[in-house]
Amino acid sequence: MTVPVSLMWFRNDLRVKDNPALNAACDEGKIIPVFIYDSAAPDDHKPGGASQWWLHQSLQSLNERLNGHLQIFKGAAQELIPHLLEQFGVERIFWNRCYEPWPIERDKKLKKQLKENDIKVKSFNASLLWEPGNIKNQSGDPYKVFTPYYKKGCLNQPEPRYPKAPPARITYAEVEDKGDGLESLQLLPSINWYAGIEEEWRPGEEGAADRLSEFLSEPANHYQEERDIPSVEGTSKLSAHLHWGEISPNQIWYAIKGKFGDQENKDIETFLSELGWREFSYYMLYHFPHIVDENFKEKFNHFNWRYSKKELNAWQQGKTGIPIVDAGMRQLWQSGWMHNRVRMIVGSFLVKNLLMHWSQGEQWFWDCLVDADLASNTAGWQWVAGSGADASPYFRVFNPVLQGERFDKEGDYVRTFCPELKDIPKKYIHKPWDAPDDVLQKAGVALGDHYPEPLVDLKKSRQRALDAFDEIKGK
Structure with missing residues (x-):
């Protein structure tokens, strides 16, 4: 019996734990993990200098987690994906959804194109607690104010998805390495202006887990009071890890709940509402994509x-x-x-x-x-x-x-x-x-x-x- 092989397309989900697309792909058989630095992205979607440094480190970390099997490419994803599927002789692809305007349009076109060519496509939510398209006010319109959005729209929804364990087993398809390699992306500048950044951060899934653990051990207990004091370590500093998907908001949500339970706690309520603000930002961008470069008002x-x-x-x-x-x-x-x-x-x-x-x-x-x-x-x-x-x-x-x-x-x-x-x-x-x-x-x-x-x-x-x-x- 032939074991199915799937292309696992990593994007802003650079982790192994709680990765719904990776779990689903592994459940079906062998995988070929790929990452594409999409050269077709408009300027406001291409990472800036500091983010490029982070991405380089994060990809390096993910490749280690995947035992060196991550294949890295640079080019227009909409053109590369069909080409790779053909080259590898694969008829199925898995990815986790992005919620910014340009990737949404790209993925819609790509999904339509692939399905027309009998390619099996499955996508998942791995980066948000609540799907932005599912939350509407009583009139059926998008919320425009945070508090009712969060308290009436989100907290009245079913509890966010519980984090998935990493795949019990990842089996890699034996294919000829066709990737361009991490260095081809040229994410690190020729001048080392990032020495201070390098001292401060540890990109990657393990770094994200350590950062969450440090937050839970002390700052979370005083979050409401100390989050506004810049001279103390009063915040989680998880934002970059969240952006690159080295940790999911679901993992953070349930780690908080797991430690503090459901008892009334202003520090924890305040922190969870900050996760809600992140959701609201994506929600507004999803429903009003013009706000990237135009005033909402x-x-x-x-x-x-x-x-x-x-x-x-x-x-x-x-x-x-x-x-x-x-x-x-x-x-x-x-x-x-x-x-x-x-x-x-x-x-x-x-x-x-x-x-x-x-x-x-x-x-x-x-x-x-x-x-x-x-x-x-x-x-x-x-x-x-x-x-x-x-x-x-x-x-x-x-x-x-x-x-x-x-x-x-x-x-x-x-x-x-x-x-x-x-x-x-x-x-x-x-x-x-x-x-x-x-x-x-x-x-x-x-x-x-x-x-x-x-x-x-x-x-x-x-x-x-x-x-x-x-x-x-x-x-």
Whole structure:
């Protein structure tokens, strides 16, 4: 009896545990695991620099988990897949679904093409707790506000799928290696700017499991209080692992439930709702794909944005003269990640104090973040700008000084990433321009020399933003 052979197409699901497509393919017989770096993807779907570094490490890790059997290709997936099926003499393919606009269209066309040629195609949900197409409000329309979406739409659904164990046995088809190899993808830059990122992260399925274990051991117990304090390890730091599918949201959901049970616990409820926010970001992208590059709220199309290359560069380099903003931007450059509270602060500063279009920030984050995720990145920036669904009100302008004094009370976060300010007393650490000359001199800080003068006056730039937003209020 001939054992069936299937093509297992890995995408953003670079793991062996809880991988529904892999389980199904292995249940049917032997597999040929492949990964395709899709060269046909539009620019806003191609990974940025930091994400490329992560992907290189993650593929290396997955290949080890698959005992060296992962075949890696670069090219247009819609053309490569039929070619590979023919070359390998395979008539079945398995994959886990993607939920971004471009992959959805590609996969629909590919699935139709393959089925017309009698290829068996099976796809699965491996990256979301709830299918976005299944959740509608009472009118049958998509939700546009998070709280009813999560509490009425999601939590009233059946409990998310329980994670699957890894396949009891993976049998690989013996085929001639036709892959291009990992190095052919050229994901690592010629200049090693990623040394700091390399020290901070351990991509791959094992790294994801360790990160979850570390979170459950301590930070999860204080999540509601400490998740907003950037100087402590108060968040899970699982976002990049989630994006590349090295761990599933289902594994995280049930790991939390397994440790803490169903008792009322504000820390756990808050963390699970953050998973819900990730779901909401994908949900909005699924139902309103235009938000990748267009405002969700059309009135923002009339907004008179500014652009200053000098000011944008200062923001990108962490040289705005606003300590909490500069600390965040430097953390991003050094580690490929930024604390979520600080993401909101630096985002508000760019969009509202500098009045620059949110896409400027979105593009910089896309290139610099190891967890750059189309849904979350787009939703986050539109939230800050006030142009997104359930967004921060347009009149909410984060005061970075007050934010710093509230969430970085001792100035530890600023001192870590702006070491030139390390001897400034905490009274002035978030507003060194208010420090008397003798205090600055004692700290060895000369504003405009050792550390920049503020790029803008916070009070005046806030009023400028409010005036500009008033102009579109009735549109």
